[in-house]
Amino acid sequence: MEILIPILSAAIRSGTPILYATLGEILTEKAGVLNLGLEGLMLLGAFSGFSATMVTGNPWVGLAAAVCVGMAVSALHAFLCVTMGANQVVSGLAITMFGTGMSALLGKAYVGETIRGLGILPVPLLAKVPLLGPVLFNHDPLVYLSYVLVGLTCWFISSTRWGLTLRAVGENPRAVDAAGLSVARLRYAYTMVGGGLAALGGAYLSVVYTQMWVEMMTAGRGWIAVALVIFGIWNPLRAAFGSYLFGGVGALQLRIQAAGTTVPAPLLLMLPYILTIVVLVGISVRKGKGILLGAPASLGQPFHREERD
Amino acid sequence: MKPRLRIERRLDVPSWMNWSIPAGAVGVALAAGAVLLSLLGVSPLAAYKAMIQGSLGDAWGISETIVKAIPLTLAGLAVGLAFTMVVWNIGAEGQIVMGALAAVAVVRYAFVDNSLVMFSLMFLMACLAGGVWAGFAGFLKARWNVNETITTLMMNYIAILLADYFIYGPWRDPSSLGFPMTTPFPEAARLPVLGGTRVHVGIFLAVGLAILFRVLYRWTKWGFELRVIGNNPNAARYAGINDLRNVVLAMFFSGAVAGIAGMTEVAGLQGRLQPGFSGGYGFTAIIVAWLARLNPMATILVSFLLGVLLVGGDTLQVVMRLPLSSVQVLQGLILFCVLGAEFFRNYRIVFIERGERREWKS
DSSP: OTTHHHHHHHHHHHHHHHHHHHHHHHHHHHTTOOOTTHHHHHHHHHHHHHHHHHHHSOHHHHHHHHHHHHHHHHHHHHIIIIISOOOHHHHHHHHHHHHHHHHHHHHGGGTTOOOOOOOOOOOTTGGGSTTHHHHHSSSOHHHHHHHHHHHHHHHHHHHSHHHHHHHHHHHOHHHHHHTTOOHHHHHHHHHHHHHHHHHHHHHIIIIIISSSOOTTTTTTHHHHHHHHHHHTTTOHHHHHHHHHHHHHHHHHHHHHHHTTOSSOHHHHHTHHHHHHHHHHHHHHHHHHTTOOOOSOTTTTOOOOTTSOO | OOOEEEEEEOSSOOTTHHHHHHHHHHHHHHHHHHHHHHHTTOOHHHHHHHHHHHHHSSHHHHHHHHHHHHHHHHHHHHHHHHHHTTOOOOOHHHHHHHHHHHHHHHHHHSOOSOHHHHHHHHHHHHHHHHHHHHHHHHHHHHHHOOOHHHHHHHHHHHHHHHHHHHHHTTTBOTTSTTOSOBOOOOGGGSOOBOTTSSOBTHHHHHHHHHHHHHHHHHHOHHHHHHHHHHHOHHHHHHTTOOHHHHHHHHHHHHHHHHHHHHHHIIIIIISSOOTTOSTTHHHHHHHHHHHTTTOHHHHHHHHHHHHHHHHHHHHHHHHTOOOTHHHHHHHHHHHHHHHHHHHHHHEEEEEEOTTOOOOOOO
């Protein structure tokens, strides 16, 4: 048990950036928009969060800046996919290319700098609970915020009027249009919320987790988040479980390396990517056997008001 | 009198739009890039001039542009083949790496001092390695509908790490003074180059395959089936086209062609494997395929143009001290604009004049 606590606690921390991006993508995809630009959005968030924190000295300003950048860039995705009816897969790839390039270009000046990011803030009383306390409640505020967000999105999607509209936009946009709501406006909104959350996940990496900026520091976490949405069958709670599973693998792999193993580092680094494929195959095989498909029916399809289906 | 606008769907696309819309999109992207460059304190005119001079200004520049266009054409054809049937092979980068690894393995474990034997062996093994790597994702897609975008992407990371493992580990050149690289290829395993340039015979493979793909799409039954699956999967199924088998086959050939790109890079250009040797050709290939509208002959031309961008980017790095990532930003902008421009292919904007009778159609 004593060995498990630090690993589980590390799993939560390294799973949190993936969790933010996954939650954001669930909201975006529920609205019927596929955003494959998460990797680029996370990198932009990591860079802008870091630089804004360095300039202002306030990590909260940094995180807010990251969210704004993420929303702005994903608005571009929404413009292409919703207004222009462009291919969502390719637009997402363009976002990733642009974000990767832009963060590296602007971030060049910040490589090697350090900041004072967010520190650990144990929750009073709860942190003292044996086992659960150190694993769940001995973290930074953003981890707690992610707990709240998981519950909030679950409740929002399944039990609110707005959540019902969100699901309807993804399942049957024509019905939403007929009900007098703007499909385009809703899709813009949820794409931007999703982009903001992805950028916040990226900023968590630079402002809280490592407190430094490195080019390409997300190392595929954005893509893992896209996979986790499918793994979580568009359910925030399952997505959280998936995120912590990946966080755990990441943390475990660091620990194995630190313990001085003979397994070469590149082979250990492959673990999360191999796990992603395994998990994806696992969920897809089970889907075939009659488990409810969670994918919104109109995911990836542009909505043209004037055309018949 | 205020003209009002109406947007309506085009029924047919005039042929001049096939080239003018992509060209316009690239123009808009370069203009956006110019704004960005001036925000960074760089004169956009000077930067673009340096890029053109570096890539097209002299014979050496042009030859370097062709050197970059070779893998781009091959990888562009590769992803284009998958995109034709709406299978998102984002894994060309990994398939290029696998092809290169196969070529190095052939030289390391099956070396014969005969160029022809070596080329054939390297070619076959590179096809096989890239093909199996992509075909695996195709199989998962066909069998269990596993999302191929994510599997091919994850396999990029795995392939690159696998290459790192060999380069830093068992295949490292003992005489490289600790630099991570494999032993240089012997002369018999190097592709011949043209004249005094670095352009290798891979250029014939690239052009030849483009022609082959053209024939395949245009005049063969299989090419027709691929297009039907891409355009209307339900019609394809109804017509008895085996889409599952075709997905696996298309992914296999897609990966095989990307694998050839990896083989020609390592045997034609670098002569050894180093970390990060591909430098993103597999991703740039996505822009190539999209700009070329999946047309094999246009792929050659677009690859040359993106070669200009890449070589120009190298020049920018040297002359203007701009990091190489600026090229990636430009690539992203180009892709945005090309996507946005699709709108003007599909729709036209009509001015409605006052007094025009509105037609109501039921």
